[in-house]
Amino acid sequence: MARLKPRLRSMFDSVFHGKQMQAVNGYFSTFTAYQPSFTTWTGGIYEAELTRSIIESGANHASKLKPEVSGTAQSHATASLAYQPNPWMTTPQFIKRIYTMLQVNDTALIIPLFADDNTTHVGYYPVLPSKCTAYDVGGELWLKLDFPTSESVYVEWSRVGVMTRHQYRSDLFGDGTNVLNPTLELMHAQTEGEMNAIKQGAFIRFIGKLSQNRNDKDREQAAKDFNKQLDPSNAGGIAVYDRIFDDVKQITPSSYTVDAAQMERIEKSAYRFFGTNEDVVLNKANEDTYNAFYEGNIETFAVQLGYVLTAMTYSRNEIAHGNEIMFSANRLEFASNTTKLAVSTALFDRGIWNGNQVADVFQSPHYEGGERHVIRGEYIDLGLISEHTAEQAASAAQTNANIALSEQIGAPKDKGQGGNDAKQAE
Structure with a gap:
């Protein structure tokens, strides 16, 4: 009877089903920190509406990046990048998750997926531990990943892809996004102020001056009787009072909220931090604006992601022989038709693009x-220029001129036939 393959009980087991290291020699010592580590930030950067919109906008654009694998060292892992790097994510989802984690935490970790033999590399998975700490294991750098489920795992540094932003104090990880705290607090205060203003504006309040001194019980009863007139059931909308009160005045609620100029500064602070602008977030960017955003934000992410995946996929020898992973994007999708036509014509005529790339x-x-590449006939290989002398060019030009003249006067092109006609004419 065939033995059934044991089922993995969780996603954690699916990603880390290999034998794990448990014995460590201590924290891995670096130049700037005795205990290098980073903790997933829980300050709410992804919970604020503005910052989430900014991150989501950038992640959407980054998810359109296309993996380009070059070299002969092909594997199951590099093949999986085309459509599905792991069983739970498509390639756009994979890239989008990495971009989001990098923006929120300044550090993103990518773990290689292996087959049951724990040797065959078959894919990639972006992990989000609550804490990551560097340890020394037999003189080598390993990372201990602690997850919110109380599960932990050790992974070799050489097998992990680490992407960083704002890397300064730590030798291994990004410095974190705590610098954005003041902006987040201002945005939160603005939201709270608006909510309180709405709540206070929903109530009608009065202050009344009693006509004479009264005891506490009488004052409370007078206030209660007057408040009954403010009930929504009072369809007439008129409140009256008698001689108990000398005067009654309505209190106009006033709550402080950030004015438009201050709010604009808060928003620009968030845009600066993430390297974007309002037009990109609201999908109003024109050709020039999007190209600037791509070069300053998406392209830098694409370059780093390509290098990280290359380093964790190939050996030094394979990289030296031209094996590489990179990510590209068709920025011309945001260009005007005039720009598209000009660029496509120039690149197609010179044989750089094929017809399908122009169609894209x-x-x-x-x-x-x-898929074929063509080139315009008047172009010539620089290496062959010596074979085409000025005399040859002049002779070819004269021949072409004679042919054109013959076509105009209807004379035959063949020299022998032309000679016979001349004799007959004589």
Whole structure:
């Protein structure tokens, strides 16, 4: 009877099903920190509406990056990058998750997935531990990942992809996004002030001056009787009072909220921190604005992600022989039709792009033969320029001129035939 393969009981087991290291020699010592570590930030950066919108906008654009694998050292892992790096995420979801984690925590960790033999590399998974600490294991750097489920795992540094932002104080990890705390607190205070203003504005309050001194019981009863007139059931909307009160005045509620200029400064502070702007977040960016955002934000992310995946996938020898992972994007999707046409024509005529790549720019389907590269006839290889002398060029030009003249007067092009006609004419 065939033995059934044991089922993994959780996603944790699926990702870390190999034999784990448990014995460590102590914290890994670096230049700047005796105990290098980072903790997932819980300050609410992803819970604020503005900062989440900024991160989500950038993640959406980053998710359109396309993996490009070059070299001969192909594997199951690099093949998985095309559509599904792990069983739970497609490639756009994978890239989007990494971008989001990097923006929120200034550090993103990518773990390699292995087959049951714990040797065959088959994919990638971005993990989000609550804490990551560097340890020395037999003289080598290992990372201990602690998860909110109270589970922990040790992983070799060489097998982990680590992406960072704002890396200064730590030799291994990003410095964190706590610098954004003042901006988050101002945004929270603004939200609270608006909510309180709405709540206070929903109530009508009065202050009344009693006509004479009364005891506490009489004052409370007078106030209660007057308040009954403020009940929503009072359809007439008129409140009256008698001689018990000398005067009654309505209290106008006033709550402090940040004015438009101050709010604009708060928003710009968040935009500066994440390297974006309002037009990109609201999907109003034109060609120039988006290109600036791509080069300053998305492209830097794409370059780092490519290097990180390359380093954790290939050996030094494989990298030296041209094996590489990189990510590209078709920025021309945001260009005007005039720009698309100009760029496509220039690159297609010079044989840099094929027909299908031009079709991609205009969101058109690929066609048969579109993978071929062509080049305009008047271009010449620089290495062959010596074979085309000035005399040859002049002779070719004269021949072309004679042919054109013959076509105009209707004379035959063949020299022998031309000679016979001349004799007959004589």
